[in-house]
Amino acid sequence: MVPGAGESDETTDQGRVITLPGPLVPGMGGYRVLLDRGRLNSTLRALRPDRLEISDRSTLRWLGRWARHRGVPSMMVSHESLDGLLRLFGPGVSRRAGDLINARTAAEHDQIVCTTQWAAAEFARLGVRNLRQVPLGVDLERFTPANRDQSMRTRWSAADDVLLLHCGRLSPEKKPRRSLETLAALRKSGVPAVLLVAGGGPLRPALQSEAADRGLPVRFLGHLSDQAKLSALLATVDVAIAPGPIETFGLSALETLASGTPVVVSSESALPEVIGDAGMAASGEGSAYAEAVRSLLSRPEPVRRAAARAQAERFPWDRAVAGFLAAHQVPVAAPF
Known part of the structure; x- marks a missing residue:
């Protein structure tokens, strides 16, 4: 169940997807949230779920209590770091408030799942007992070095250019301006770098203006919905930059590694x-x-690309599936 502009119920390759109307979050580049508790409650009651997995710690935390009242096991997947979000507001914001929210979240759900040790730390320091760490995975067949596209490369850069990529939402918490600063510093040191920016968001106009004012060679590609084009892009660039300081896993970075790009x-x-x-x-x-970036480029290209792919192969999706099923206490029917 996901928020959207309207209402729909469809069967996809990944299962049934129910979309309920949800308002846009101001300044978040298109993100929506489910705020209509009555609609969500009635939809869930009709579905009669065996288990509930919740991925929004802000507006949907109440579903833990909803599930417990009905004898339905619940699991909250912590995709955001509350510690990190509070840190963005400055040192004056109390960690105690975050600890209180996290303690309540853990108490209201049967299981808390974090994808990395970094993400789990804010729960672990509270002594949360129902905490489990399960890494995400990457599609190693879709994202592969074989997708490298030389024609795509020559379209955006000269033969001797270093082609950089920033792939992600252009919103304040992602710190996309760091990628522009990286490009500027490289060019100042004599590295002929070009930056591609894949993604949309509220900061795009300001970033485009800044790049133009500073004469920086930045190509803004917008949001790439074409999966084939995205996978080719990830395999074609020399180095990607993921400067967000509060990422709890970084699936885009893992997809980039699977494509053979550091x-x-x-x-x-x-x-x-x-x-x-x-x-x-x-x-x-x-x-x-x-x-x-310069340190990575100093490594022979075949070495750095092979290392990137090898690291991604440690995170296959079947491992993630088995981990999430175990967290749900569901027996794994097939070997993983």
């Missing part, structure tokens, strides 16, 4: 756990990211 990530986030030695973690702003 990634520079924020040292403040969970991504260093995911990329391992196949990428580099940077702290601070653009200059540190530029140094990390």
Whole structure:
């Protein structure tokens, strides 16, 4: 069940998807939330679920109590770090408030699932007993180095250019401006870099204006809904940048690694756990990211691409499926 502009009920390759009307969240680049508790309650009652898995810690936390009242096991998947979100508001925001919310969340659900140790830390320090860590996975057949497209590369860069990629929503918490600063620092040091930006969001107009004012070679591609084009892009660039400081896993970064492309990530986030030695973690702003890019480029291309793919192969989707089924206490019928 997901929020949308309207209402629908359809069967897809991934199962049944029920869309309920939900308002847009201001300044979040198209995100919607389910606020109509009455509609959601009646839909769930009609579905009579065996188990409930909830992925919105802000507006849907009440569903834990809903499930417990009806004897339905519930699981909250923590896709956001409350610690990280509070940190964005500055040092004056009390961690105690976040701890109180997290403690209540854990008490109201049968299971809390986090995808990395970094994400689980805010629950672990509270002594939460119903906490489980299950990493996500990547489609290793869809995202592969074989998708590399030389014609795509020549369309956006010269033969000797270093082609960089920022792939993600252009919103404040993702810190996309760090990617522009990385490009500027690289070019100032003599590296002929070009940056591709795949994704939309509220900061796009400001970023485009800044890139134009500074004369930076940035190509804004918008949101890429074509999966074939996205997978080719990830396999074609030299290095990707994932500068968000509060990412709890970084599925886009993992898809990039599976495509044979190394990634520079924020040292403040969970991504260093995911990329391992196949990428580099940077702290601070653009200059540190530029140094990390140069370090990756100093490795022979076949070596760095092979390392990226090998790291991604540690996260197959079947492992993630088995982990989530175990968290739901559902027997795994097929070997994983």
